[in-house]
Amino acid sequence: MTDFTKLPAEERARLYWRENLRLITTLIVIWFMVSYVPVLLVNQLNNIVIGGFPLGYYMGSQGSLVVFVVLIFYYAFAMNRLDQKYGLGDRDR
Amino acid sequence: MAVSPSSSAQSVFRNKMARYYGLFTIGFLIVSTIMLLLEVFAGVPTQIIGWVFLLLTMALYATIGIISRTKLLDEYYVAGRNVPAVFNGMATGADWMSAASFISMAGTLFLIGYDGLAYIMGWTGGYVLLALLFAPYLRKFGQYTIPDFVGARFGGNTARIVAAICAIIVSLTYVTAQVVGVGLIMQRFIGVDFRLGVVIGLSGVLVCSFLGGMKAVTWTQVAQYIILITAYLIPVTFLSIQLTGFPIPQLSYGQALQNIVRLEQEQGLSKTTESPAVPGKFVTSGYIPPFNEGLSNASARAAVNQINNQFGSSLTPPEAITIPDAKRPELGDWRGTPWNFLALMACLMLGTAGLPHILIRFYTVPSVRESRLSVGWSLFFIFLLYFTAPAYAAFSRWNILENVVGKQVSELPAWTEQWGRNGLIAIRDFKAIDGVALGKQPSWVKNLEKSGAVVIEDANGNGVIDLGPFEKVDDKTGRAGEISGTAVTEKSIDGIVQYGEIGTPTAGTIDGDLVVLSAPDIAGLPFTIGALVAAGGLAAALSTADGLLVVIASAVAHDIYFRTINPKASLQTRIMLGKSMIVVAAVIAALLALPRLALIAQMVAWAFSMAAATFFPIVLLGIFWRRANGPGAIAGMIGGLVVTIFYMAMNYTNPAFNVLGISHLGSGIFGLPVAIILVVVVSLMTKAPPREIQELVDNLRNPITDDETMAKYGSKGAAQAH
Known part of the structure; x- marks a missing residue:
């Protein structure tokens, strides 16, 4: 397995950004x-x-809201993992 | 120096604040319980309870403001960048949820059913965009304001000034609406004059934001969030227990929806009818069926008339237009299509993600990592209220359809009379004035007399209005004893309440604010709970006003004065100027609020479209497209704004001007693509941004928090800030 933290800085930034965009x-x-x-x-x-x-009314009044909250927390969680994978967390400064 | 504290110091701080606010919550609940007991067992008058809640909460906000007073620039503008994610979430929640969210949103759902859900999804869905596209990068950038970002990224003071002016205009209309909200709450619950209410409310805001800037505002907002969410959840929980026997209203209001569907069918409120303008097109009315609101310029006409009344001007209101209209079939009928709903929802989402007072909240967290988490907490805390609003609306509607509609005028529940005195509801059935002394008729009757829809003549001269049996005068007018006119119909004198007879003294529909404000009374709860709701509404309005004043002050003192006019200004001058700008902005907002123009609330709704077509595309492309440059950004902001305002003004005055039936509220949907195209085309036609700015973009995308490096970009050409 590649250790992404050892890659040259520019390459790391490029790959990190690509994964983030995906x-x-x-x-x-x-x-x-x-x-x-x-x-x-x-x-x-x-x-x-x-x-x-x-169901149509429910999606507008509550259903979509629950998904919104989950999406944001998931993004925070996934990005923390990504930061670590590329050695870009605040502890790596 | 703005160095992010180490993570162990951070968690010690977080735990300390959690303890404080935990104790605060318990204390607040204890005080509320004591007031409740005093009211129920000692018979303390309601007026005193109202004052105690008001003064106690205001004193609390002032205390937090005084404790957090500061002379440090970082603390004044960005709360020292050490607000933990959870607390920033609560502060953002209070910052975001205004008087409109707290009081009016459930009412909007109550009145227009499914179509109102565009606001629920719009005002929450925007946070997903904020989390994915903006918050981490803006936190990485650091600095103080959104114009700071625009100025640094697009290299120059022109872009910065345009952004600062946009921020000031948006925030000033928004804060004016909050001040109106404060005055109204004071008037309704404490019984003070609207003007005095405004003054008391504003002094509360000022003590807090003047002394401590963003730091005081943040920690006050946390307390305000706790109060507003408690106040929002308690009455609806009791309503749910009473109506369904289940204490979680957010889950149990399905039963209310089913009852609404049944009652609407029984009362003929939900029915499928053929469009008056388009033969063969059928539209279903009612609470659940979507897209059944037509277009009209009634609000524009009302706004012009109000201005004429207030200022003695003689502007001509636009000619009345409603769509669909049987007489003008060429205007079509857009009901039944989702385009207006989708456009409005999109504008609310993009506008939310582009509003400066929300964006700056993410400068106050310690790191990029915390900023991502913080958006999650923000939406979670906002979600608690928005997830509950549909339950409020449904329980209220069920209750009114079940216990008011179809009942005798003389047998209505007590709360209808109580809230009738505040002008939020009026049962417009003429039976109510049978036998009433001449001149003592309620104001809704007097208003109908003024408009000529009803004529009262005391034919027998006994000084009392006597109703008689209904007779038809001609096709349009009726007579019943001593009253006659177009408003007199068989149904309007029968003494049985129709849905269409529930309105206010001046309008044919209920004031939506009733839904939340009267919930404690509908549930038969003591006045203390009503006072708690008032305190919650006040907290919502004050917290939003606080956050907005900081944006206005920093746009003037930081972006316009320090960054543009006098980069050598001393720290002291800058803080003094910031403080005086807070006072100036507050006074201007109060003056704008006093005439209580309906146009102000309208302008707040427009602010979302404008933010969606200016800040949103600029910040987005600034982060995600390295090639975007200054001329592109300026062209985009101006172009987006012009197209949005053009559609808005045209459609507002003349709804016959529309694309796919989209109303002026969704006009940002036309400005946004124009802004994006202009940024792209103009950027490509002009020089690529200099190397230094491309480096800035690379730096933004690197998640390692580094405020010292970023400060260089922000203060290029200006005196070192710290």
Whole structure:
């Protein structure tokens, strides 16, 4: 396994940034899927009722919000791991 | 020096603050319980309870302000950059959630159902963008303000000044709306005059932000968050227990939704009707069915009339237009399409991520790592309120459809009368004035008389209004004894409350603020809980106002004066100027707030579109596109702003001007692509940014916190700040 912390600084920065962009893109796609897409499909989703909640309404009022919170904490967690992988954490200064 | 404290010192500090605020929370709950017991068992008058809550919380904020007073620049502008992620999250929550979030959001959902969810998703979804695209890089940059970033990244004072002016305009309208909120809460709960309320509220803000700047504001906001979230959650929890027997309203309001669906069908409020303008197009009304709001310029007309009344001007209001309109089928009918909803939601999200008073909060954490976590905590704390607002709205609507609609005017629950006195609700059925002495009729009747919709003539001369059986005068007007006019119909005199008869003294719909403010009374809770809600609303308004005043002060004192006019200014001068700017901004906001113009609330809504089309694309491209340069940024900001304001002004006055039925609130969706294209095209046509700025971008992308190196970029050409 490559030790990424030993790579030359420029190479490290490039690879780190590429992984970061990939992560950001993935999370933004999920963000879009839980907020914009359910709005487009709201009438179909409203036919599904769970616990009294029509699903289309639920996604707008609470469902998407839960995913938003999880996405941000996941990003913080994943980026801390990425910082360490490339030796770019605050302890590595 | 702004050195990030070592992580062990950080965790000691964090634990100490956690202990303080833990004790504070317990203390606050104990005091509230004592007040509750005093009210219930000792019969302490409600007026006194209201004052105690008000003065106690204001004294608390002032105390935190005095303890945190400072003469250090880093503490004054960025709270010393040592706010732990969790506490910055709470402070951001309070900073973000304004009087509008606390009081009005549930009301909006109550009134317009699904369509109001654009605000719920918009004002939370923006934090994902903030976390992924902005916060870590802005924290890496450090410095003091957002114009600082724009100035350093796009190399020059022009970009900085344009950004500073945008920040001042946005923040000043926003803070004015908060001041109006403070005055209204004081008026409703303490019974003081609106003006006096504004003065008391503002002095509270000033003690805190004047002495301690961002440091005091931050730690006050933490306390304000605790108060506002407690106040928001308690009444709705009791409502949920009473209505469903289950103490978690966020999960149990599904039952309320089902009852709303049933009652709306029984009362004919949810029905599918053919569009008056487009044959063959069907739209379903009601709480759950989406996209059933039409377009109109009623608010523009009201705003112009209000200005004429207040200032004696004689501006002509625009001609009334509603879409759909059976008489003007060429205007179409955009109901049933998601475009307006999506545009509004997108603008709210992008605007949230681009608002300066939120962005600067991420300068106050110790490191890049903490900044990422801090956005998570921010959204979590905001989420607690936004996740609950739909429950508030649903329980209220269920309650009103079940216990008010269809009931006799004489048998309404006590809270309707109580809140009627505050002008938030009026049951507009004429049965209520049968036998009432002439001149004693309620104000909604007087307002109808003024508009000519009702005429009262005391035919038998007994000095009392006597209603009789309904008779039709012609197609439009009716008569019932001594009252006649277009507002007199068979239903409006029958003494049974229709949904359409629940309004306010001046309007045909309820004031949405009622939903949160009256919840304690609807649940039959003691006044102490009502006072707690008032304290929460006040905390929400004051905390937002505090954060905004710091932005305005720093834009003037730091960006315009220090960075542009006099880079040699001493530390002392800069802090003194910052402090006096806070006072000046507060006084201007108070003066703007006094006429209580509806236009101000409108401008706050527009601020999101403007931020979405200016700050958002500039900061985004500044971080993610190395080639973006100064001329591109300036062209983008100006172009985005011009297109947004153009669509806004056109559609606001004349809704027939629209693209895909998108209203003025979503106008940023047109400005944003223009801004992006301009940044790209103009940047490519002009010289690439100098080497030094490309280095700055590389540095931003490196997550190792290093404030000394970054300070060089920020203060290029200016005196060393520290």
